[in-house]
Amino acid sequence: MSELLKLLKQGNKSAIIAACVNAIIAILKAVAYFLTGNVAMFAEMLHSIGDAANQFFVFIGSALSKKAPTDRFPEGFGRLVNLVLLGAVIIVGIMSYETIKEGIHHIIHPTYSTGIAINLAVLSVAVILEGFVLFKAMKEVLHETGIEAKGFAIVTKSFGAYKKAKPATKLVFLEDFVATAGGLLAIVAILLSHYTAFAQAEGIASVMIGGMMFFVVGRVFFDNAAGVLGESDAEIRNKIGNMVIKDPDVKDIQEITVLKEGEHLHVELEVELDASITIAEADDIKDRLVEAISNERGVTDVIIEFDEDDGVQTWKESSTETSAPEEK
Template structure:
């Protein structure tokens, strides 16, 4: 998935969340609804998160230098982890606090039809942003299973927006349902309960996002299919007797580091060895342009077995 596609998803989510946040806070001010206030906090936090993701995307495109010889691609992973922390600390924390306060000191929601109108509009805005993210996500899918695709995805900008939009839609349904129940049955505490439930949804979203981001931040290998194909390319060359080790790591969504330990034929002249290495690098990069750096080691079959796996 291209950087342009990632930015498109983030800009769509940012525009929607900014509009939604303003309307939600306005409704909360006029109606005194804790659930609506929590929803406003939710949208405001999401807007800030999208700004951080855009910042991470821009930083990740900086060229390599002597201080960061492998580039800045992992900046995006870092800022995604920061987003997870903000969702948990700010979004979830404030929502739960506000909800508990409202449960302990309940009062009826005024002008409830304003809340219904705002929540209905929010569903439309969130639905649009979610559809953009889902369309871009599906365009790059390689697996039939949605959960497996999320787990194998190396582009946190896309799955972060998906997580946020899914949580937002669920939060809107909770707010609408709780406000209706509270108003219809005369249970003012339902407004606070809705706020707490929205906080729990945000906390679960933050933990899931943090879990996925942590794996990318500490270094994840490339997909098994890519590794198998690279080993097939190397193993098919007549100058190679065997493959000792294949190590890969994502330095960014479209930036993979590859280290190959190969057992070359013993009778291969040193000049031919250089030609083989150049050939393998060109063929692998042509098929997998996301592999930006390749290091090939010439080692005997027993020397390469270091016990480290890719």
């Protein structure tokens, strides 16, 4: 039990904050929907329920992925967060389907809802709270990717960097962006439906909110399916390779792999040294390289093998994400 509590303390903080906030919002939206019967509010209610459940599972998965390796699982539990996220998107997928289905029904058979004051009040509170969580996720994205920003630059830079954030943070970012945008869309739809004869506005908003939820489902599914299979990080691979080749004792790099293990990076490389180097000298070189590579953000495990220089240059320094060593 004590081990579980220690692991939970290491869980993704953005996810648990988002889960709690969305649970509160879901309750408020559910009360508003049952009082008014507003279909846009129904869509938002399902959205918040899905987000709250999703983000809670993400928090649990991110925490359990920190568990130390065991005899049965010597490679650790890093990819567990990817598996949890794959399961979590099923919840969002179901909620997306129900949201779109209800929206289509309302478009075909439009009805006028009541309680505009209640709906607008609840949605306004929800947008403010979800916007707060989104802003926290934006700052977490920048923190995890090593980008500094202040003011409005936090918003703009986070959209360019979120793909490089940890899986759990990326999910929270996407879900709360869609939640905030969906809340604003629902407000517009309710105002249109109330002050014009366009009763289908709420149904259209519901379909659009469901569509945005499906976007999150697709994005998260493909990202984490790649993580479960074992995805390489080409950008960090080239960065580490370019750094290692500049070491005065390294003659060449035969092979280098940077594998994503959930929120961590596992690095393996085989470098060529001069054949005259002693074991003691090689050991010093290894320690130096391991320390330098371990300082890279996200790297938690480094394995280095040595071979004697064969005189054929394999590694070519490059700043592109797709370059690789030439085949021998």
